[in-house]
Amino acid sequence: MARDRMMLDVVIVGGGPAGLNAALMLGRCRRRVLLLDAGRPRNAQSRWVSGFLTRDGTEPFELRRLGRQELASYPSVEIREAEVASAATRDGGFETILDGGDRIQSRKLILAPGLMNDVPDLPRGRDFLGRGVYPCPYCDGWEHRDQLLVAYGPPDQVRGLALELSIWSSDVVALADGSGEVSEPPRRSWAEKGVPLHESAVEALEGDPEGGGLERIRLADGTVLETSALFYAFDECRQSHLVKQLGCDMSEKGAVDTGHCEKTNVPGLFVAGDASRRVKFAVVAAAEGAMAAFAANTELLKDDLR
Numbered sequence: 001m002a003r004d005r006m007m008l009d010v011v012i013v014g015g016g017p018a019g020l021n022a023a024l025m026l027g028r029c030r031r032r033v034l035l036l037d038a039g040r041p042r043n044a045q046s047r048w049v050s051g052f053l054t055r056d057g058t059e060p061f062e063l064r065r066l067g068r069q070e071l072a073s074y075p076s077v078e079i080r081e082a083e084v085a086s087a088a089t090r091d092g093g094f095e096t097i098l099d100g101g102d103r104i105q106s107r108k109l110i111l112a113p114g115l116m117n118d119v120p121d122l123p124r125g126r127d128f129l130g131r132g133v134y135p136c137p138y139c140d141g142w143e144h145r146d147q148l149l150v151a152y153g154p155p156d157q158v159r160g161l162a163l164e165l166s167i168w169s170s171d172v173v174a175l176a177d178g179s180g181e182v183s184e185p186p187r188r189s190w191a192e193k194g195v196p197l198h199e200s201a202v203e204a205l206e207g208d209p210e211g212g213g214l215e216r217i218r219l220a221d222g223t224v225l226e227t228s229a230l231f232y233a234f235d236e237c238r239q240s241h242l243v244k245q246l247g248c249d250m251s252e253k254g255a256v257d258t259g260h261c262e263k264t265n266v267p268g269l270f271v272a273g274d275a276s277r278r279v280k281f282a283v284v285a286a287a288e289g290a291m292a293a294f295a296a297n298t299e300l301l302k303d304d305l306r
């Protein structure tokens with residue numbers, strides 16, 4: 001079958017667990033793949049990736065390095081450090097345009113751009129992200145088990161988080177962010193569960209983000225919480241502009257509404273990893289990448305048989 005030499009089978013945007021695993025599966029299917037990655041993962045500041053079978057506790061960039069090393073065995077896969085400026089459907093396939101202006105044509109497109117973190121508005125909150133300020137107790141609760149854990153967020157969300165944290169420690173404090181009144185019934189149930197509630201503003205996060213991480217939190221009313229872990233309850237993430245540009249249907253919660261095997265409403269376009277709608281774990285992102293690769297490969301085969 002004659003093929004356009006310039007036309008790639010699949011372009012993958014994003015070189016995190018989702019994009020790398022998609023490239024791995026497609027490389028094994030001998031598909032011509034270009035993976036484009038800007039190198040800014042969501043967990044860049046974290047000390048470890050937990051809960052990833054055989055890689056529990058691996059540093060985030062080490063996990064990526066290992067993924068890329070494995071891809072080197074598959075000659076039809078190319079990786080390029082590049083920022084994708086835009087992407088659009090074109091002639092039944094896709095055109096992806098890089099920051100420098102390069103245009104790349106592909107039959108299928110897998111978006112795995114992750115999400116951009118919006119960290120709560122805490123003094124030095126961004127510095128401590130992954131170093132004592134965490135979005136997810138499943139990822140970092142174990143490392144801080146049986147210590148004082150702080151649940152932080154809007155009054156209507158912080159209670160649920162505080163109760164969840166009691167899985168990891170019996171010493172949990174709720175810290176409302178001042179964005180609203182704390183109503184009486186939850187206040188009472190906090191007391192019943194033995195979870196103290198603080199409503200004073202956070203004045204300072206203290207410790208060394210480059211060293212041991214968070215050590216304590218100072219509140220405006222003079223309270224000092226000796227803690228190495230604050231977990232926040234927020235809708236904390238923003239999507240890549242590419243998702244909107246390509247016209248993806250979105251869920252109410254702002255994730256791309258993918259269906260079977262990460263398919264989107266746009267034919268030939270798949271969205272895998274944190275950007276799609278499921279649980280936001282690295283191992284789930286990798287599995288979604290593999291599913292998107294499976295579906296893209298199946299569509300390519302069917303297209304060729306038509």
Ligand SMILES: Cc1cc2nc3c(=O)[nH]c(=O)nc-3n(C[C@H](O)[C@H](O)[C@H](O)COP(=O)(O)OP(=O)(O)OC[C@H]3O[C@@H](n4cnc5c(N)ncnc54)[C@H](O)[C@@H]3O)c2cc1C
Pocket residue numbers: 013014015016017018019036037038039040041042043046048049050051052082083084085112113114115117129130133134135136139140240242272273274275280281282283285
């Ligand atoms: C502080 C913190 C700690 C975490 N800890 C854990 C943990 O311990 N265990 C766990 O399972 N999960 C953890 N997570 C979640 C985990 O980071 C994500 O689930 C995982 O990284 C998602 O993988 P992904 O491939 O979808 O996206 P990412 O890993 O975020 O990778 C996306 C990649 O796409 C690139 N990209 C985006 N847009 C473009 C573009 N336009 N052009 C080119 N490239 C682009 C980005 O630069 C990035 O390199 C943590 C998250 C945070 C914020």
